[in-house]
Amino acid sequence: MSLVQVAAAIIIKDNQVLIAQRPAEKHKGGYWEFPGGKIEASESAESALARELLEELDIHIADPAEFSEIRFDYPEKSVLLKFFLVTEFNGEPRGLEGQPVQWVAINQIENYQFPEANLPVVEKLLSMSDSKAEY
Numbered sequence: 046m047s048l049v050q051v052a053a054a055i056i057i058k059d060n061q062v063l064i065a066q067r068p069a070e071k072h073k074g075g076y077w078e079f080p081g082g083k084i085e086a087s088e089s090a091e092s093a094l095a096r097e098l099l100e101e102l103d104i105h106i107a108d109p110a111e112f113s114e115i116r117f118d119y120p121e122k123s124v125l126l127k128f129f130l131v132t133e134f135n136g137e138p139r140g141l142e143g144q145p146v147q148w149v150a151i152n153q154i155e156n157y158q159f160p161e162a163n164l165p166v167v168e169k170l171l172s173m174s175d176s177k178a179e180y
């Protein structure tokens with residue numbers, strides 16, 4: 046089975062993180078996600094991330110920082126998710142593809158349903174909010 050490489054952003058502002066709801070017709074439709082998408086063959090992860098966030102949220106990002114990498118095998122596909130922390134961006138994020146987007150206090154993200162692959166990254170974020178890191 047092919048491995049789909051994905052770049053996704055953990056966008057943080059004032060101790061809140063921006064999440065988006067995946068469109069119903071897509072893989073993992075209805076689940077909440079960290080915005081992003083597939084890395085094209087010609088792109089670096091960082092340039093894919095910048096492109097996807099402009100396409101999906103209408104924001105320009107700067108200085109994404111590697112946060113974690115997760116390989117996960119769903120029954121229907123295998124993904125390599127490359128998560129980046131984004132604290133610098135221009136523009137007011139909005140769901141350009143009609144998807145709901147929401148700022149959520151970091152310590153509340155356990156109340157949202159993410160795809161199974163995201164569990165380690167959600168836990169890492171929660172542990173950071175427990176240790177009262179400020180962003």
Ligand SMILES: Nc1nc2c([nH]c(=O)n2[C@H]2C[C@H](O)[C@@H](COP(=O)(O)OP(=O)(O)OP(=O)(O)O)O2)c(=O)[nH]1
Pocket residue numbers: 049051052053071072073077078079080081082083097124126160161162163
């Ligand atoms: N963006 C994103 N994708 C995730 C997360 N967790 C997770 O398992 N995925 C999976 C779902 C999808 O199978 C894949 C991302 O593909 P995608 O559908 O967002 O890619 P895309 O935006 O380029 O979509 P498309 O335009 O090609 O349809 O990674 C996450 O937190 N964020």
Ligand SMILES: [Mg+2]
Pocket residue numbers: 080081082083097101
């Ligand atoms: Mg996407």
